[in-house]
Amino acid sequence: MTSAAKHxxxxxxxxxxxxxxxxxxxxxxxxxxxxxxxxxxxxxxxxTFSAAELFAALYYAQLRYRASEPDWPDRxxxxxxxxxxxxxxxxxxxxxxxxxxxxxxxxxxxxxxFGDHPDMRKIPGADFSSGSLGHGLSVSVGMALGARVQGRAxxxxxxxxDGELDEGQVWEAAMSAGQFQLGSLVGIIDRNHLSIDGDTExxxxxxxLENRFESFGWRVHRIDGHDLDAILDVFDLLDADPVAPPQxxxxxxxxxxxxRRMEGDTNWHVxxxxxxxxxxxxxxxxxxxxPVGAGGGDG
Amino acid sequence: MAEAxxxxxxxxxxxxxxxxxxAGSKLKDSATGRGIEARTIPAFVAGEELAELxxxxxxxxxLTADLAHANRTIDFAARHPDRFFNLGVAEQNMxxxxxxxxxxxxxxxxxxxxxxxxxxxxxxVRTDCAYTGMPVRLLAHHSGMSLGYYGTSHHALEDLAITxxxxxxxxxxxxxxxxxxxxxxxxxxxxxxxxxRLGRGRDPEVYPEVPREFEIGRAIRLRDGGDLxxxxxxxxxxxxxxxxxxxxxxxxxxxxxDMHTLDPLDRDEVLAAAAETGAVLTVxxxxxxxxxxxxxxxxxxxxxxxxxxxxxxxxxxHVVIGPPAALYNRYRLDAAGIEATxxxxxxxxxxxxR
Numbered sequence: 001m002t003s004a005a006k007h008x009x010x011x012x013x014x015x016x017x018x019x020x021x022x023x024x025x026x027x028x029x030x031x032x033x034x035x036x037x038x039x040x041x042x043x044x045x046x047x048t049f050s051a052a053e054l055f056a057a058l059y060y061a062q063l064r065y066r067a068s069e070p071d072w073p074d075r076x077x078x079x080x081x082x083x084x085x086x087x088x089x090x091x092x093x094x095x096x097x098x099x100x101x102x103x104x105x106x107x108x109x110x111x112x113x114f115g116d117h118p119d120m121r122k123i124p125g126a127d128f129s130s131g132s133l134g135h136g137l138s139v140s141v142g143m144a145l146g147a148r149v150q151g152r153a154x155x156x157x158x159x160x161x162d163g164e165l166d167e168g169q170v171w172e173a174a175m176s177a178g179q180f181q182l183g184s185l186v187g188i189i190d191r192n193h194l195s196i197d198g199d200t201e202x203x204x205x206x207x208x209l210e211n212r213f214e215s216f217g218w219r220v221h222r223i224d225g226h227d228l229d230a231i232l233d234v235f236d237l238l239d240a241d242p243v244a245p246p247q248x249x250x251x252x253x254x255x256x257x258x259x260r261r262m263e264g265d266t267n268w269h270v271x272x273x274x275x276x277x278x279x280x281x282x283x284x285x286x287x288x289x290x291p292v293g294a295g296g297g298d299g
Numbered sequence: 300m301a302e303a304x305x306x307x308x309x310x311x312x313x314x315x316x317x318x319x320x321x322a323g324s325k326l327k328d329s330a331t332g333r334g335i336e337a338r339t340i341p342a343f344v345a346g347e348e349l350a351e352l353x354x355x356x357x358x359x360x361x362l363t364a365d366l367a368h369a370n371r372t373i374d375f376a377a378r379h380p381d382r383f384f385n386l387g388v389a390e391q392n393m394x395x396x397x398x399x400x401x402x403x404x405x406x407x408x409x410x411x412x413x414x415x416x417x418x419x420x421x422x423x424v425r426t427d428c429a430y431t432g433m434p435v436r437l438l439a440h441h442s443g444m445s446l447g448y449y450g451t452s453h454h455a456l457e458d459l460a461i462t463x464x465x466x467x468x469x470x471x472x473x474x475x476x477x478x479x480x481x482x483x484x485x486x487x488x489x490x491x492x493x494x495x496r497l498g499r500g501r502d503p504e505v506y507p508e509v510p511r512e513f514e515i516g517r518a519i520r521l522r523d524g525g526d527l528x529x530x531x532x533x534x535x536x537x538x539x540x541x542x543x544x545x546x547x548x549x550x551x552x553x554x555x556x557d558m559h560t561l562d563p564l565d566r567d568e569v570l571a572a573a574a575e576t577g578a579v580l581t582v583x584x585x586x587x588x589x590x591x592x593x594x595x596x597x598x599x600x601x602x603x604x605x606x607x608x609x610x611x612x613x614x615x616x617h618v619v620i621g622p623p624a625a626l627y628n629r630y631r632l633d634a635a636g637i638e639a640t641x642x643x644x645x646x647x648x649x650x651x652x653r
Contacts (some may be wrong), residue, residue, distance in 0.1 A: 074402065087529050120402075121432055128402060132422060139427060141397020142407075148407060149382055150362060169423075174551035180384075203377045 007061060007232045015229075018061060022228045023288065025056040030258050030285045032104075037272060040108040044116070046241075046256035046268045047161060048088035050192035050225070054251055055085075057231040058157060059092045067097030072123040077127045077143045081136020082161035083117035083191060090114055090123070091143050098125030111215035114270045116146070134167025136160060139188060141173050144182040148242065155238075163195025166204045171216070178217025183244030187218070190225065192255035196269050198268075209250055218248045225251025226289065254292050258285055263292055302522065318629075343500035346374030347440055348483050349408055353379050354486060362397055362409040364390045370410045370440050371500070390415040391423050397435045398427035406434050406487065410444070412535065413439035413496060417458030428492040429468040436483075436491045441583030442472075443534060445499040447623040456613050460589020461581040462494040463562050471515065472496040472533030477506040478559065486594065489515060498534045499623070505557070513548045518565040524552030527578035527607075527645050530569065532558045532591045538627075541634035546641060562593055569598045572582040578607040578645050583636055584627075587612045597614035598616050608646045611637065 006072035008014035029052040056080060063073040080089055094283030104288040106112045107286060112286075113122035117131030128139050147154050164170060177185050191209070191259045193200055200206050223230040235247050255269075256262030259281050262271075273281055303424070346361070353359040353375065360382045367373040367385055368588050386393040390411055397407035414422065416439045428435040439458060446453040462470045471493060473479035479497065486493055503522070513519075521536070522543050531539040536557045543553040556568060575578055579599065581592040592610025599608060599651035613630050627633040631640055 019337030029336050077402075079399075120431075123515045128399070129426070132426050135395045135423060135427055138423075139399035139402070141392075142396035142401075143403055144399075145360075145384065145396065146403030149400075150403065152403075169391045169395070172389040172397070176386055176389070176392055177394070195482075 007236055020149045021058045025060050026052040029055050029088045033087050036087050036107045042272045043087050043271050044260050045082040045271055048085045049257045050087050050255045051190045051251035053226050053228055055088055055092055057226050059096055062235050074152055074154050077156040079128050079136045079158040080130050080160050083130030086118040088125050093125040096135045124298040133164040136172035137170050141177050143187040155184045157186045160202050162191045165206055174216040177246040180245050182246045184242040187248040190253055191250050194255045194266050198266055213248050219245045220248045222250040225253035226257055231257045258289055278297040323588055329401050343371035346371040348480045350375045350378040358406045359619045360405050360407045362393050364393045364411040366411055372410050381564045390420045393429045393600040394420040394423035399435045401433035401435050408436045408438055411436035413442035413455035413458050414453055417455055418621055425465050429465050432491050436496045440497040440501050442496045444618050444626050445623050448620050449616045454639045456586045459585050467491050469493045471560050473535035474505040474557055478508045480509045485515055485576045501524050503537045516560045516563045519557040521557055524556040525576055526551045528554040528572035528576045529580050530556045530558050534584045538634045538637055539582050542637035545638045564594050566598045569595050570602050573604040573606040580641050580644050581610050585612050611640050
């Protein structure tokens with residue numbers, strides 16, 4: 001059971017070591033995303049970069065799972081409702097031991113288990129298939145109800161994109177999670193402010209997001225989704241009571257974070273780096289996160 | 300739909316159509332106008348049957364979308380309130396929730412109007428239930444045009460075409476309450492997702508008791524004959540039996556197949572019918588495109604079976620307004636209409652002057 005104050009407190013050496021580890025793993029997510037995209041010929045860079053710290057914190061600090069037993073019935077569930085960020089999830093699943101990393105070498109190639117969107121029947125550790133936006137929160141509600149019916153104590157984490165919130169089904173699911181008091185359900189919104197065609201607020205306004213979810217009966221936290229300390233803190237704040245209002249973490253992020261030319265640029269939603277650009281981006285990611293927009297950006 | 304739901308819950312005028320018949324009520328055979336005893340068959344037996352199965356099998360959960368009374372899933376709720384979930388008027392959410400539940404080891408039965416499972420929630424059925432291999436059982440009731448004058452918004456005359464085209468989805472039509480019980484019992488350990496097509500819960504009896512031999516994917520020969528074969532599914536099985544009886548009085552012996560499972564289709568039984576009776580008439584409460592008739596036609600054509608053949612169903616149009624019995628009569632899907640159609644099929648050769 002996840003419970004309060006699970007992570008080492010700020011200011012301790014243990015905490016600092018953990019943060020360094022998570023930073024490194026977030027870097028790993030970005031590097032692998034760039035590498036795998038080259039295999040595929042095109043990939044979702046920016047919506048994966050925005051979630052890199054969240055992936056790292058979830059899989060290296062928060063979720064309970066057994067890599068040697070992917071179907072462990074009491075594991076926490078992670079539903080990647082924004083399935084297009086799977087390219088960032090696969091390397092993590094391999095890295096924590098669900099499958100051999102070499103399997104990713106034919107990412108998206110004919111007969112690979114790994115497509116642009118995850119297939120739970122082919123990928124150990126993938127708790128549900130996704131790709132069609134708007135389904136994941138409903139699926140997660142079902143998982144949380146499944147835990148309740150069977151008296152299991154696992155928690156369900158569902159990561160959604162913000163553009164995904166345009167889908168009406170998300171709000172059906174949000175309503176039902178409040179109705180059923182699914183305290184074991186944790187929604188995470190990668191709030192990177194951009195969908196494919198541009199700024200979410202000009203295409204289909206989402207704010208005030210806290211109020212909207214609160215009015216559906218959720219407890220809402222809002223954090224900087226690239227601040228690993230903030231992510232761990234909010235995880236520590238989560239209520240462990242399974243019969244309570246569902247909980248939401250709105251993670252404000254920057255689409256394309258970590259690669260200056262991509263930060264806040266919708267043109268990189270899907271792309272493919274070539275030649276020197278590829279090498280430059282690898283070097284930039286290796287150097288770690290810089291302040292947003294540092295260096296001026298050229299994209 | 301919301302409006303219909305509220306209306307159905309309280310309105311006396313339509314409650315008979317909407318809520319299904321009570322045990323023992325009188326039904327009228329649309330072909331003959333004669334009264335039929337509904338006997339002890341209640342409106343919908345799925346809730347009751349699942350409640351019974353749920354005593355031993357704790358994996359069973361039941362979901363509905365604000366139709367617990369109409370589809371009698373309330374009978375399950377009464378005995379297993381902790382395993383019953385009403386999602387309100389939100390069918391897409393219901394289907395995806397069922398899939399999520401199934402991923403944790405449960406066997407969810409999700410019940411609502413066929414129109415909303417197969418059309419409104421089609422993509423959730425495909426992506427979340429079939430693609431994932433989740434054992435979700437979709438109880439698609441009030442299929443076809445059985446909601447009569449509710450009109451096209453409430454009809455499901457396309458659902459078989461849609462669900463047949465979805466991979467890893469078993470498609471079954473229940474002919475009556477007893478067969479539905481058999482299907483539900485079989486469904487407990489059937490792999491993957493199932494689309495179970497039901498009528499409006501007042502279906503005249505085909506099977507006097509729960510068939511013990513019932514096998515998913517294996518057609519049932521209800522009557523034998525050498526002049527032609529009537530291949531029926533779901534709501535049309537009873538009408539075909541009645542038509543066959545009338546034909547027999549005129550010396551025409553019809554084989555009647557209950558093709559309850561459309562996917563996987565019992566091709567052997569289709570080809571046997573063609574070879575042994577020389578004429579095949581498919582009968583379904585569905586658009587002529589993509590349903591039973593199409594499935595049988597594909598089988599016959601690919602096998603090179605030269606046979607007199609006709610699909611009988613609803614033409615490719617949105618049906619007129621009318622009570623169910625009147626619609627079956629208009630579209631010749633009652634026993635009299637089937638009998639006439641069968642005569643046309645086999646009579647074409649005997650009466651070239653027609």
